[in-house]
Amino acid sequence: MSTETVPPVSKAAIRRLRTRSELVGAARRLTAEHGLAGFTLEQLCDEVGISRRTFFNHFASKDDVVVGVGLDDDEDEALEGYASSRRDPRLPVFSTTLDDLAALVVQRVEHVGLTRERAAEFKAALDREPRLLQAMLTQGDEQQRRVAAAVASHEGVPADDPRIGVVVAVAGALVQRAMTRFFFDEGPPGLRFDHVLRDQLALARELFAAVPPLDQEAR
Template identity: 70%
Template sequence: MALATGKTAQRRQRTRFELTAAARRLTAEHGLSGFTLEELCASVGISRRTFFNHFASKEDVVVGVALDDDDEALDGYASSRRDPRLPVLSTVFDDLGALVVERVENVGLTRGQAADFKAALDREPRLFGAMMRQGDEQRRRIVAAVASHEGLDEGDPRIDVAVTLLTGLVQRAFERFFSAEGRADERFDAVLDAQLAIARGLFAASTPSASPTPAAAPTLPADHDRKAL
């Protein structure tokens, strides 16, 4: 049964990858109104009905937001618990970074495929609105998942700071991934890992134990003090 479930998940992921790749290419070439859902579905050999088992709209398939996106991975993270031997939020960057990478892998975004995505976004700026709406909802869900995993209140300001920092790093990684030159087969996770490594290094260097101890002020002889007066 586990094998069948695995094969079903692989087929679902492959169908979504093919739909997203085709939708980005068609949008880059013709715009969102330049092709129909029937034409998109025919290009990957599925029915319109099957399309709506995966995505809610053209905009969502181009952005790569599936109907049940991230539910399993994020819910699994939320239901797990932090190792009590570790400090609070000590692994949050690694944990959330892995979830981001998993999502990107689910829509198959290598640097070569990113070119079509960027061209689609350039041609249809309204797609950024769909991305922003998804981002707001995703942030809410991530904050709730972190709170559950760490055993903290959702209003804990440390969670807000951690998610804000990671969001900025992910955004910067996407900017570098889309704009920087490199191998066509380079993966997004390699770019994000580099950003996270730099952040870890900065935080490690700024810990109190790594800070130099201020030198003590020299003690002057008593007669020196009197002469100075």
């Protein structure tokens, strides 16, 4: 999995991500235990050790913190760095996109300290408050649009290139499958998320390579 096109994230951004991750983890745990109405923002802030004012620097509401929708989610330093970089012109278009997007996801997982326990808390919170699922899906759609725009910029192709939607959808499906396998399925001690995602990418490539191209006249 190549990380050459994934720019480093600043220390300030990492600190912001970790504070946000702690808030999200605590909010999901409290939601799973008590429901959204069962705790206050003050209790959440006390649990994390921050002020109410600091909370509102990151999130607009209790619902948003459980879903993980931050106030500056459109300011993704790593994704913006990827978008502003350019594909090696010696390589075919989209030849490294799956690896690039996978590396971005791995970087984010490492920076926010996402663990099996925190993933289980999120599932428990959604089970307790099913209405949050729609908000999560809406956020996912918005993130997919941002990723698609970044891919178009990095690859130097028009934003309406139909291949962008396909590669982003494939990458998203592989990431979702890797997260399910890593965070919820049984695994050996020391299992790493980047290894699970790498294996999913390898399997996808094997499948794609085994499919013959469509006959032009049959399209």
